[in-house]
Amino acid sequence: MLRQFPSMFNTDQPRGKHRFSTPAPCIVKRTDFHICVVSEPCQLTPKVSEELELAYAGPGKRMLSVPDNLKHDEVII
Numbered sequence: 001m002l003r004q005f006p007s008m009f010n011t012d013q014p015r016g017k018h019r020f021s022t023p024a025p026c027i028v029k030r031t032d033f034h035i036c037v038v039s040e041p042c043q044l045t046p047k048v049s050e051e052l053e054l055a056y057a058g059p060g061k062r063m064l065s066v067p068d069n070l071k072h073d074e075v076i077i
Contacts, residue, residue, distance in 0.1 A: 029068040037062055 036046050037059035046054060054060040 030065050031068060033064045033066065035062055035064050036060070 036051065036054065038046065038054065039059070051061065
């Protein structure tokens with residue numbers, strides 16, 4: 001019987017109908033920003049000596065990762 005009906009007796013393949021395929025994971029591209037965390041709002045980037053003081057105090061330089069599909073309304077400062 002195996003020679004006459006090979007697909008019927010093949011045990012390598014799973015049986016039954018595959019009605020729904022599993023969705024592929026969505027890959028979201030991200031953009032990285034290097035920011036300086038300071039104690040008060042400022043317009044200029046801190047000098048190297050000030051960055052060192054901030055790093056010792058705790059805040060210092062950080063990396064912010066933002067998804068590319070983020071809308072302007074979703075950004076909260």
